[in-house]
Amino acid sequence: MENEFYMIAGKGLSFFGKITASISHELKNALAVINEKAGLLEDFAVMANKGTPLDLQRMESLAGEIIKHIGRANDIIRTLNVFAHSAEEPLKTADLTEILALVIRLCSRFADMKSITIAPKIPTDPMTIQTHPFFAEHLICQCLTVAMDWVGMGKNIEIGMENTPDDVRIHIFPLYIAKQSDNGSFPDKETQMLANAIRARVEQNEASNTLSLIFPRSIPSPGCNPGT
Numbered sequence: 001m002e003n004e005f006y007m008i009a010g011k012g013l014s015f016f017g018k019i020t021a022s023i024s025h026e027l028k029n030a031l032a033v034i035n036e037k038a039g040l041l042e043d044f045a046v047m048a049n050k051g052t053p054l055d056l057q058r059m060e061s062l063a064g065e066i067i068k069h070i071g072r073a074n075d076i077i078r079t080l081n082v083f084a085h086s087a088e089e090p091l092k093t094a095d096l097t098e099i100l101a102l103v104i105r106l107c108s109r110f111a112d113m114k115s116i117t118i119a120p121k122i123p124t125d126p127m128t129i130q131t132h133p134f135f136a137e138h139l140i141c142q143c144l145t146v147a148m149d150w151v152g153m154g155k156n157i158e159i160g161m162e163n164t165p166d167d168v169r170i171h172i173f174p175l176y177i178a179k180q181s182d183n184g185s186f187p188d189k190e191t192q193m194l195a196n197a198i199r200a201r202v203e204q205n206e207a208s209n210t211l212s213l214i215f216p217r218s219i220p221s222p223g224c225n226p227g228t
Contacts, residue, residue: 004193008135011190015138016087022109023080030073037066079105086133094133095126096168096215097161103140104159107148111157116148120159127161127168130218135198140170140213142191143202147172147211167217173210 041062048054082102104120111118144157151157162169187195187202195202201214 004196007190008193008197011194012087012134012138015141019083019106019141020080023076023083023106026109027073027076027080030069030076033069034066034073037062037069041066083137086137089133091130091132091219093128093130094136096129096131096136096170097122097125097127099131099133099136100140100159100161100170103137103144106137107141107144110145111148114148114152115154116151117156118144118159119156121161122159123161123163127163129168129215131198131200131215135194136200136215139191139194139198139200139202142194143187143211143213144172146186147175150175152176168215170213170215171210172212173208175209175211 041059044054044059044062079102083106086102100120101122104118108118144159147157157175158173160171160173162171186204191202195213199216199219203212203214204210205212
């Protein structure tokens with residue numbers, strides 16, 4: 001069990017690095033646009049000092065672009081902040097709808113790189129469970145990444161949620177569910193260990209081409225800590 005804990009921790013560190021690198025790339029792009037627009041404003045100022053009349057409409061447009069991308073940068077930093085704090089949170093009662101929305105945001109760049117559209121149908125009412133938020137985020141991201149690999153370039157993925165008396169379920173569909181003879185079984189050993197750590201289940205339904213993540217309402221004790 002201790003070996004499993006260290007494997008999960010190691011994969012979690014890799015996951016954290018992958019997501020942080022992706023978010024920092026987005027932030028860098030936003031800052032590059034801000035820098036470009038600010039440079040144009042500076043050019044206008046130099047031209048005005050040389051007697052060229054100011055194009056007020058153009059300057060207003062540039063200022064609006066800068067404000068828009070500053071807002072984008074703030075959103076990116078806010079997302080990174082929420083994600084970073086989740087890594088230090090213990091077992092707690094959390095809203096799975098918020099965790100799912102965060103993971104979709106974190107994976108949006110990966111989806112864009114594959115020209116995949118993610119269409120989530122997240123309920124407005126909270127769906128609370130007891131879990132380790134960071135492990136839950138890692139598990140959802142792992143499954144969503146596999147789903148994007150299965151569906152292929154330029155396709156659509158829908159994500160829904162289901163509230164039952166015993167658990168909360170996330171459904172990713174429609175997918176080509178990989179057969180063991182084609183791409184190996186899923187969940188693989190590492191994903192299964194991650195699911196076990198928070199007492200979740202990952203199930204495939206080939207009839208409906210759906211990949212489901214099933215989270216219990218609470219994690220029984222003992223066993224809530226993957227290292228125990």
